[in-house]
Amino acid sequence: MEAVIKTAFPFMVITAGVVIGFQMVLMIVAYTVLAERKVLGWMQGRVGPNRVGPWGVLQPFADFLKFIFKEDITPDKSTKFVYFLAPLVALTCALMPIVVYPFGPEITSVDWSFLPMGLGEGVKALPLTIARVDVGVLFVLGITSVGVYGIMLAGWSSNSKYSLMGGLRSSAQMISYELAMGASVIGVVLLAGTLDLGGIIRAQQQSTFRWFIVPQFIGFIVFLIAAFAETNRTPFDLPEAETELVAGFHTEYSALKFALFFMAEYVNMFTVSMMCTVLFLGGWYVPGLSHVFEVGSIPYALVSHFAFIGKICAFLFLYIWVRGTLPRFRFDQLMNFGWKFLLPVALANVIVTIIVVFFLNR
Amino acid sequence: MEPSLASYLALSGILFTIGAVGVIFKRNALGMFMCIELMLNAVNLTFVAFSRYYGDTTGQLFVFMVMSVAAAEAAVGLGIIIAFFRNKQSIDVDEASILRN
Amino acid sequence: MDFLNANLLTILILLPIIGAVLTLAHQMFWKQESQLKWLTLGFTTLNFVVSLALFSKSAIAGPSGYFFEKNVPWIKAIGTNYHIGVDGLSFWLVILTTFIMPIAVLSTWHAVEKKRTAFYIFLLLLESAMIGVFVSLDLLVFYLFFEASLVPMFFLIGIWGGDNRIYAAVKFFIFTAFGSLLMLVAIIALFFLYADQTGLGGSFDLIAIMNAMKTGTLVIPPQTGTLLFLAFALAFAIKVPLFPFHTWLPDAHTEAPTAGSVILAAVLLKMGTYGLMRFNFGLFPDQSKEWAWLFIALAIVGIIYGALVAMVQPDVKRLVAYSSVAHMGFVILGMFSFTEAGMQGALYTMLSHGVTTGALFLLVGFIYERRHTREITAFGGLSNPMPIYATIFVITTMASIGLPFLNGFVGEFLIMVGMFQSQVLGITASVNWNVVATMFAGTGVIFAAVYLLWMVQRVFFGKVTVEKNKGLADLSWREIGLMIPLLFLMVYMGVFPKPFLARSESAIKAIQERVMHQAGGTVDHAEAKPPVSGDEHK
Amino acid sequence: MVGTALFFLFAGFAIMCAISMVYHKNPLYSAISLVGVFISLSCIYITLAAPFIAAVQILIYAGAIMVLVVFVIMLLNLDDDTGPNRLKYLYTLGGGLGVVLLAQTFFIFYAVMRAPNVPSDQTLSAGKTLTIGQAMYTEYLLPVEIVGVLLLMAIIGSVMLARRLAQPQLEIVVERESEIRHDEQ
Amino acid sequence: MSTLFLTDLLTPEASVSIILPEIVVALAGVIVMLYDSFFPKQRVVSGAIALIGLTVSAVILATMWGGNSPTSGWNGMIAHDNLRLSFSFVFLFVSAMTVLISTVWVDRENVPAGEYHALLLFATFGMMMMSAGNDLVVIFLGLETLSIATYVMAGLRRGDLKSNESAMKYFILGSFASAFLLYGMALIYGATGSTNLTQIADKVANPNFPALLLVGGAMLIVGFGFKIAMAPFHVWTPDVYEGAPTPVTGFMAAGPKAAAFSSFLRIFVLGLPLVAGVQSSVYLHDAWISALAVMAIITILVGNVAAIMQTNVKRMLAYSSIAHAGYALVGFIGAGMAKSTAARDEAIASVAFYMLTYAVTNMGAFAIVTLLAEKNDRRAEFEDYNGIGFKSPVLAFSLSLFMLSLLGLPLTAGFMGKILVFRPALEAANPLVTGLVIVAVIGSAISAYYYLRLIVVMFFRERTSEWRQPKMPLAMTTALVIAILGVLYFGIFADRVIEKFAQSPSGVVVKAEK
Incomplete structure (x- = not known):
């Protein structure tokens, strides 16, 4: 029995981490939706949702209930299996990257020997990350690129013109901007010298500029723009452009399946913001915090963690802000911008970074 | 107990077989192309398995090269398939028969 | 003189090529095709004149007993040398070639209407290839010229031939190419045998290989030897052509233009017999003896078959072509008797056949130019409107039959004598197979008389049956002039064979001795006195 | 133990997906199945201590190549393969090839069966990004x-x-x- | 400062000088692209740049021949020996000829010249890497560079269904073959634990998994068999050759085939020694010889017999190229059975020389086919050649010369090539191989029929319909003159070339410094 528990313990810890992490993310996402409506409302001189609960704080739950109880319509001539598969793929791929993100610094001050059966033996640190992957950046990029299948499959399987157009646009857009995104990340990777996300944060701590946004400002801008495009947000929301495509790839989706897409989009926003934070804003790292709290202590971890969430929220606010202010691109504009401006800029950035890094390391 | 080298090679061999047979059974060019990709993947698995066995990076580098090549091949191959489709409105290789067999 | 001694053969090979280049240049710059024939005639005649220098008394035999020898490395990587030279055997064939060429050119005076430039270029290239074949002493160089002679002939038949020319040309090419390619393999195999056994590195040099065999440093294993022998023999047998490989010959002859037929009959066929004598006998004496029965049998079948088929031919040219098959059968027979008389006779028949059959084709060509048909039934009683033509034709026919005092007789007689004396076939208590073979061959002579005379009778005698033939013009001076040297040779060779035979004697003897002695044969040939003296004709 | 279980899980999934890819007439199903193969192979690479290759596998194969393929399928709006008007001899040929290759697989399996088992060691440097990167820019x-x-x-x-x-x-x-x-x- | 930067980057044995010819070719490709993007209308110039690049590369190659440069570089990834030099020379020649030939076609069909020439140069780069590569990775990448460029070039006439079809078939089957090749490489890597051919050669006698070597070798044969169009893997050849644009077909028949042969030789003869005497290995020798000999026999027979039945000249030439692959295989087997290193080098040189002669002849023939093909290659049937012999004697006689050279008639390049490849095979004195040579000879005799057919059609038939002699642009004339002179030169004075081909840079056997 003891042996079984000993074997299972790491898995249990990981499972717990996953549950906690995902729960947190989903909560944040739920309130992002509310925040978006509120903020947009304020920007447009409206109030926004205010009926459900005080200031409308229970609105997400009401929406959720509505989605559950709505009739789930499946188009007659759709390809059923793919039609069901698509939202699952979308949401799964949106959630997957979360496992590699460091939500905060390691907690080293706790002595874990109090755990029964010697489970805490040898455990020195509790990382605030679910899985430490050597190739974190690649993992995130890879999973993100797989996410496009959800949209494409949805577009294809709905057997609807609008959906198909949306799907096609979406995939073209994703492929195009993924390149720029990857290229902009390379600058950071070059500076950090690792693909590990935690490693990148540590590298930022040790660098002269503290945050990579300073040396990699161009990279940051490119990444940000590409991130907007990757998440199909305004001004790159052509795959679901209401005015021309009647919501694009998810035109035919309703009820819970629509909710899954909806959630996937917001989770994507969240993960991309997280990526941006980790790469350019030092992740959970707050300059000067180590002077206030002891590194490795619980307060230090907590403050760092909330700083991380705060940075992410700032990005999420940026998303909403942009949505409230900018119009949508035309498709050819979008393509031209991606290929003829963003990618060259990103590549130039990479080359300059290579040269600079080379001379710095000499 | 860990899976042995032989089991990885067997998996790779089976995947390769499926791919190769698929290339012959498939009727449309895209299907064939996908089968070829499967074959390449099977080979990659062989490389990685041996790389692990020898504790050697060579095999993985080879795999990396193969992947780059596969990407290039995909770009060109899909271009060719689209060009064919434009003229023929089909990518069924059975209908590719202007050139006598 | 040294220069000439060293380079005469090269000059002979190169002169026609220069002529061809000039012809091309002439065509490109003056564009007057009518003058080309003069140019070509000039070059072929010049070549003939130069070739007469071969008679020069001052010629010194080279290190390997060949005259006018030249041996320079050509492609070192495969160990082949540009090695050329003549002996008594090839000497006459070279002369025959250079002699026939101007006549062939003259015969085309009015016959070739279209694309003359190309025609003359091919003729000249053909000449140089043919000379190359007879003088090369390196196996690879020999092969090279052997094949190279194919192409011009292929074009000559294919472009300027009769109605069925494409079929004939392709058949001609593929038959000969097939045989010679196998010979190529054999040549390369010999190269390695030489390299393996002597340890000197490979060589294609005929003389070197023969010397190595003589000294025993190179011993060809019997089975390999047989294979190689057969490969060589097949190539030459097709070229000769020996029954049953003869089927390309009637087609090629019939369809070729007159000049082509003349060259084909006079020279190209001799390449086969020459090759057999030079290479098969020289390189594989044992195998030659061992397989002589086959060749003799095929030769006899060829003689009789050729004669019988010739008898029923409705076409004069085809008839002459089949008579060639029969004559070449005689040559093979003589060669494989391995007696000096037989082999001398074979060489002599080669020469006389060149002259006689060449003349016959010319004559057929004359009438074809006039009537555009060669059907025997289309003629009859031609001696009335064309007496000179008829006379010449009859004389030539007689020479072909082998009437005494004409050239055909000497060769055939020597062959018969040689075969009669020969011991190459088995002699059992009851039957001397050599004598039997001689007797069968003798029937061939009779058949020849039958079909040729019958043809002459149908064409020239009796009443003129076809209206058109009544007004036929007799031979022009050009045509007569063209025939005169041939007629002269027919008579001269029939009456004075001695100078011819004397020249070739030593070479033939060498070959014969090589076959008989290398093989360790028991026959002592000192006794088999060749009746070469020629006194009997005086 | 866990490693074996994972291997058989992923291997089984990969083979199932591969067969489904060949079996399905609809190119899109084939494509989805193929993505399945890629992902399970990626997981196997992780068990083989090759995380870099695993990530690149997802990134290039699943994320780039197959997206392109699916894109093309959608662009051309392909239908199912219809009708068996296929050259019949190809079935024989394919079957023959399959048998030969399977036999070869068994042969390989048999030949390598006695190879010593390399213990699971996730700290092995061969698959690490750093090692690969260094090798890539030197050797x-x-x-x-x-x-x-x-x-x-x-x-x-x-x-x-x-x-x-x-x-x-x-x-x-x-x-x-x-x-x-x-x-x- | 900048040089410092370079040297620092290139510290790990990155000897630029040893791959300078390759670099020049690739650079020329880039320059062509750049030039074309600024001056897209100047087709001639992009061709000229390509030619200059190829020439410069050839000159550098020639200087490397004599000097005593290192025999390997880049950690043993590049081998610098006679195999590499001679084959690279062949590739450069083929590409230069292709550039010359295609000027007519580029103008006629409005081909994007910059891209076309760039692709051609990159393909050449790939081929050169294939012959220079002493590591499976490099060989594979070279092969793929070549293949991908060729796929595109085959489909260059995008509006023409024939061309599309050709490209598609080539792409599918080519990638299929690559997969087999790659599997073979993987298994060889598994068996020996290395991808470096020198190390593999050291290990072959005592491999970790001997059985895998066998299987891997078989897979490699399948893969290379596809690339060199060896029966029974030749099925793609006629269709692809017929559909591809004519100059590209010429290129494909001469270049990639030679490239595949170079790698095939390097892997099998130097890496997994077929060689009995030099580095003996019990696992590979006899089995491969027999298998290859049998396949060569089938190749020769299939190529020649099928060629007889064709009515399209390009298709006929496609089958003839299959047959020629068979003849080159004879030399390959000879190299595999050579009894000494010197003999092996000579045999390798003979294969290279064979490919050179084939390239010269073939490019000449395709030059004329291109010239006569008119737009969309619609005039490539035998009947289109009816009776043009005396309407355009220069073209017709040149074509006849090339046909005779393909046939292997003496005094032409084809003859020398055949002699040279048959020689090492006969030297082996193995009955099967001797039989193979005899089959090859019989094959040549069969081939007389279809090669002559073209001559027959041109000269012996009468033309019924109207025919205009095509204009001869300067480039085409140059190409023809080079081809004719080449055919005669290699046929008569082949000595120097063969010696060069057999000569390694410094006579030292390649060793990896790994």
Whole structure:
């Protein structure tokens, strides 16, 4: 029995981490939706949702209930299996990257020997990350690129013109901007010298500029723009452009399946913001915090963690802000911008970074 | 107990077989192309398995090269398939028969 | 003189090529095709004149007993040398070639209407290839010229031939190419045998290989030897052509233009017999003896078959072509008797056949130019409107039959004598197979008389049956002039064979001795006195 | 134990997906199945201590190549393969090839069966990004350069193939040509 | 400062000088692209740049021949020996000829010249890497560079269904073959634990998994068999050759085939020694010889017999190229059975020389086919050649010369090539191989029929329909003159070339410094 528990313990810890992490993310996402409506409302001189609960704080739950109880319509001539598969793929791929993100610094001050059966033996640190992957950046990029299948499959399987157009646009857009995104990340990777996300944060701590946004400002801008495009947000929301495509790839989706897409989009926003934070804003790292709290202590971890969430929220606010202010691109504009401006800029950035890094390391 | 080298090679061999047979059974060019990709993947698995066995990076580098090549091949191959489709409105290789067999 | 001694053969090979280049240049710059024939005639005649220098008394035999020898490395990587030279055997064939060429050119005076430039270029290239074949002493160089002679002939038949020319040309090419390619393999195999056994590195040099065999440093294993022998023999047998490989010959002859037929009959066929004598006998004496029965049998079948088929031919040219098959059968027979008389006779028949059959084709060509048909039934009683033509034709026919005092007789007689004396076939208590073979061959002579005379009778005698033939013009001076040297040779060779035979004697003897002695044969040939003296004709 | 279980899980999934890819007539199903194969292979790479390759596998195969393929499938709006008007001898050929390759697989399996089992060691440096990166820019610099040329060329090639047609549709011309030829005879 | 930067980057044995010819070719490709993007209308110039690049590369190659440069570089990834030099020379020649030939076609069909020439140069780069590569990775990448460029070039006439079809078939089957090739490489890597051919050669006698070597070798044969169009893997050849644009077909028949042969030789003869005497290995020798000999026999027979039945000249030439692959295989087997290193080098040189002669002849023939093909290659049937012999004697006689050279008639390049490849095979004195040579000879005799057919059609038939002699642009004339002179030169004075081909840079056997 003891042996079984000993074997299972790491898995249990990981499972717990996953549950906690995902729960947190989903909560944040739920309130992002509310925040978006509120903020947009304020920007447009409206109030926004205010009926459900005080200031409308229970609105997400009401929406959720509505989605559950709505009739789930499946188009007659759709390809059923793919039609069901698509939202699952979308949401799964949106959630997957979360496992590699460091939500905060390691907690080293706790002595874990109090755990029964010697489970805490040898455990020195509790990382605030679910899985430490050597190739974190690649993992995130890879999973993100797989996410496009959800949209494409949805577009294809709905057997609807609008959906198909949306799907096609979406995939073209994703492929195009993924390149720029990857290229902009390379600058950071070059500076950090690792693909590990935690490693990148540590590298930022040790660098002269503290945050990579300073040396990699161009990279940051490119990444940000590409991130907007990757998440199909305004001004790159052509795959679901209401005015021309009647919501694009998810035109035919309703009820819970629509909710899954909806959630996937917001989770994507969240993960991309997280990526941006980790790469350019030092992740959970707050300059000067180590002077206030002891590194490795619980307060230090907590403050760092909330700083991380705060940075992410700032990005999420940026998303909403942009949505409230900018119009949508035309498709050819979008393509031209991606290929003829963003990618060259990103590549130039990479080359300059290579040269600079080379001379710095000499 | 860990899976042995032989089991990885067997998996790779089976995947390769499926791919190769698929290339012959498939009727449309895209299907064939996908089968070829499967074959390449099977080979990659062989490389990685041996790389692990020898504790050697060579095999993985080879795999990396193969992947780059596969990407290039995909770009060109899909271009060719689209060009064919434009003229023929089909990518069924059975209908590719202007050139006598 | 040294220069000439060293380079005469090269000059002979190169002169026609220069002529061809000039012809091309002439065509490109003056564009007057009518003058080309003069140019070509000039070059072929010049070549003939130069070739007469071969008679020069001052010629010194080279290190390997060949005259006018030249041996320079050509492609070192495969160990082949540009090695050329003549002996008594090839000497006459070279002369025959250079002699026939101007006549062939003259015969085309009015016959070739279209694309003359190309025609003359091919003729000249053909000449140089043919000379190359007879003088090369390196196996690879020999092969090279052997094949190279194919192409011009292929074009000559294919472009300027009769109605069925494409079929004939392709058949001609593929038959000969097939045989010679196998010979190529054999040549390369010999190269390695030489390299393996002597340890000197490979060589294609005929003389070197023969010397190595003589000294025993190179011993060809019997089975390999047989294979190689057969490969060589097949190539030459097709070229000769020996029954049953003869089927390309009637087609090629019939369809070729007159000049082509003349060259084909006079020279190209001799390449086969020459090759057999030079290479098969020289390189594989044992195998030659061992397989002589086959060749003799095929030769006899060829003689009789050729004669019988010739008898029923409705076409004069085809008839002459089949008579060639029969004559070449005689040559093979003589060669494989391995007696000096037989082999001398074979060489002599080669020469006389060149002259006689060449003349016959010319004559057929004359009438074809006039009537555009060669059907025997289309003629009859031609001696009335064309007496000179008829006379010449009859004389030539007689020479072909082998009437005494004409050239055909000497060769055939020597062959018969040689075969009669020969011991190459088995002699059992009851039957001397050599004598039997001689007797069968003798029937061939009779058949020849039958079909040729019958043809002459149908064409020239009796009443003129076809209206058109009544007004036929007799031979022009050009045509007569063209025939005169041939007629002269027919008579001269029939009456004075001695100078011819004397020249070739030593070479033939060498070959014969090589076959008989290398093989360790028991026959002592000192006794088999060749009746070469020629006194009997005086 | 866990490793074996994972291996068989992923291997089984990969083989199932591969078979489904070949089996399905609809190219899109095939594509989805193939993505399944890629992902399970990626997981197997992780168990083989090759995280970099695993990530790149997802990134390139699943994320780039197959997205392109699916894109093309959607663009061309392909239908199912219909009807068995296939050259019959190909079935025999394919079956034969399959049998030969399977036999070969068994042969390989048999040959390698006695190879010593390398213990699971996730700290092995061979698969680490750093090791691969270092090798790539020292020992394997030349192949990387060649890959650069290769990719450049592929870009040129695919752009050229996909660029809008400057020439007129020639098929009709060809047909007219053959008619003329027919008339001449 | 900048040089410092370079040297620092290139510290790990990155000897630029040893791959300078390759670099020049690739650079020329890039320059062509750049030039074309600024001056897209100047087709001639992009061709000229390509030619200059190829020439410069050839000159550098020639200087490397004599000097005592290192025999390997880039950590043993590049081998610098006679195999590499001679084959690279062949590739450069083929590409230069292709550039010359295609000028007519580029103008006629409005081909994007910059891209076309760039692709051609990159393909050449790939081929050169294939012959220079002493590591499976480099060989594979070179092969793929070549293949991908060729796929595109085959489909260059995008509006033409024939061309599309050709490209598609080539792409599918080519990638299929690559997969087999790659599997073979993987298994060889598994068996020996290395991808470096020198190390593999050291390990072959005592491999970790001997059985895998066998399987891997078989897979490699399948893969290379596809690339060199060896029966029974030749099925793609006729269709692809017929559909591809004519100059590209010429290129494909001469270049990639030679490239595949170079790698095939390097892997099998130097890496997994077929060689009995030099580095003996019990696992590979006899089995491969027999298998290859049998396949060569089938190749020769299939190629020649099928060629007889064709009515399209390009298709006929496609089958003839299959047959020629068979003849080259004879030399390959000879190299595999060579009894000494010197003999092996000579045999390798003979294969290279064979490919050179084939390239010269073939490019000449395709030059004329291109010239006569008119737009969309619609005039490539035998009947289109009816009776043009005396309407355009220069073209017709040149074509006849090339046909005779393909046939292997003496005094032409084809003859020398055949002699040279048959020689090492006969030297082996193995009955099967001797039989193979005899089959090859019989094959040549069969081939007389279809090669002559073209001559027959041109000269012996009458033309019924109207025919205009095509204009001869300067480039085409140059190409023809080079081809004719080449055919005669290699046929008569082949000595120097063969010696060069057999000569390694410094006579030292390649060793990896790994």
